[in-house]
Amino acid sequence: MNEALWALGRGTGVVSLALFTVSVLLGILNRSGRPLFALPRFSVALVHRNVALLATAFLAIHLVTLFGDSYAQLRLVDFVVPFLGAAKPFWLGLGTLAVDLMLAIVVTALLRGVIGVRVFKAVHWLTYLMWPVALLHSIGNGTDAGQAWFIAFAATCSIAVLSALGWRLSRGFVEYQNVRIGKAS
Template structure:
């Protein structure tokens, strides 16, 4: 039974990393105000939101089996408080910090209309910290991290996010508010 739980936790963690990457990429694209071909901006926002929520589901699929696995010895405190785990505490702690940041981003996303845009955006910027922490956790704690497919996947995910982040901070990035107005003026972090 523990082998099945361990395998399920590993696979769901890998799928979650891909979903998190997709969410970050779609978030950057959504913020730009540019639609994808044949996909309106509203659909792009919904796709970003749904992939983000699916990433949360796969995070639960990743963590829950580890709570039941006798070998992993993960408990609820390890899931919430970083760097206390008994197995590779540092790398597990990075995953815990990423989980905590994801919880904050999801909570503010769900409460967006009550918190206001400024608070939502300030907390949503944590996604840029959450993604590399999750990837570092995956590479440092993953039992398959040194396999050729895992290394290749990590490289592809890094290149994609780094390219999108470089575009996000470039002069050619068009903010959503500017796209709606049809202008090219930058709107750095304004609500």
């Protein structure tokens, strides 16, 4: 049973990282106001939200299965307080930190109507910290970190996010309000 939990935990961690990567990319695209394959902006926002929720579900499975795996040696405190883990405390701590950041992002997204857009946006910027911390966790703590397929996967995710972030920070990036104004004139 331990091997099955370990394999499921490992696989769901990789899928979660892939989905969080897609979510970051969709979030940046949505912020630009540009359509995705002729989908209007509200549809891109909906896909972004659903991918993020799916990533969160895979992350929950990742955590639960590894909690049941004796090799991972996880305790309940390891899910909340970073850097206390028995095995690889630094790398596990990065994972815990990423989960804490992700929880803050998800909670504020779910409470967006209550807390207001300003607080939501301020907390949502934590995504730019959460994603690389999660990537570092997978590189340092992942069983497959030295495998060629995982190196290619991590490199592809990194190149995609860094490219999108470079575009987001460039002069060519137009915030959605400017796109609407440009279309109206």
